[in-house]
Amino acid sequence: MEKKHIYDAIIIGGGASGLMCAITAKKHDRSKKIAIIEKNDRLGKKLMSTGNGRCNLTNHCISPDKYVGSFKKQSKKIFERFSGDEMANIFKNLGLLSFYDNEGRYYPISKHAASVLDVLRLQVETLGIDVFTEQNVNSIKKVSNGFKISSDDNEKKYDFICNKLVIANGTKAAPKLGGNASAIDYLKNFGHKVVSFSPALCPVKVKSDVLKTLKGLRVTGTGDNPRFLRERHHGWLYGQLHDGRCCGQLGIHIGECVLRQLRRELSAGRGCHHGTHCKPQHHQPPGAAPLHQCDGSGGRGS
Secondary structure, X not given: OOOEEEEEEEEEOOOHHHHHHHHHHHHHOOOOOEEEEOXXXXXXXXXXXXXXXXXXXXXXXXXXXXXXXXXOOOHHHHHHHOOHXXXXXXXXXXXXXEEEOOOOEEEEOOOOHHHHHHHHHHHHHHHOOEEEOOOEEEEEEEEOOEEEEEEEXXXXXXXXXXXXXXXXXXXXXXXXXXXXXXXXXXXXXXXXOOOOOOOOOOOEEOOOOHHHHHOOOEEEEEEOOOOOOOOOOEEEEOOOEEOOEEOOOOOXXXXXXHHHHHHHHHHOOOOOOOOEEOOOOOOOOOOOOOOOOOEHHHOOOO
16 A cells, blocks of 8 residues: 655645745644645746746736736735735745836846746755655645545556645646646546636737747737727737747737637637737838738637
């Protein structure tokens, strides 16, 4: 029989949320035994790609009014307790110095996501939090004294028992970095209501090789589809191009306006086109072709 690993609390998922959860729980009561179960071969793998590799921690001007998504109303309580400055102070206490740019975006002083991951990993090690990587969770069951988790690392099986369980393994976004929705079935079995996933930040397919030169740069753009987008300047972040897809943050306003229409079009089995002008201040002669257009018909977020 395999040895049972008994803990006061177990966090499934070693990403940003799981790491912060484990660290906070352990600091709250150092006597508690805490463990993290992670599918990948190391912690925080997806975190390294955030903020174009710089890790945008939070925003100095964060507020519910600027929050996009179905959780906007409930976000008020969270932002009242954890403002941008409060989050920066939390990371400072962990040993990470940060700054915010002229648009309020907080980044580590080093401008490298690795610095964020380093302080989180160091805290996990210093606090004595156990970490189990390369774990495939096979089952989660409710038992009399808490929860029983069965997993394996392709070589041997593991049985975990815990009083408290946190599932923080994210969604199926960025599958190449380990993203999946495997926890959904477990949550449903425990009686939780699951809201269907929909696009938030998604790739836009492009046909031009010119944008490869814009990798990592922020430019100003405007939308030209009057059906669902008010003309407004946005900050666009062009990430690395993969197979003709421009990946990265496509503007906060897109999540609120463009994707709302995109969901409707996709649910009806139709495509959707959205043009972007990368140089909105450039006045073209009448009848001239657009400088560049991004065809969003294939931009299905995951």
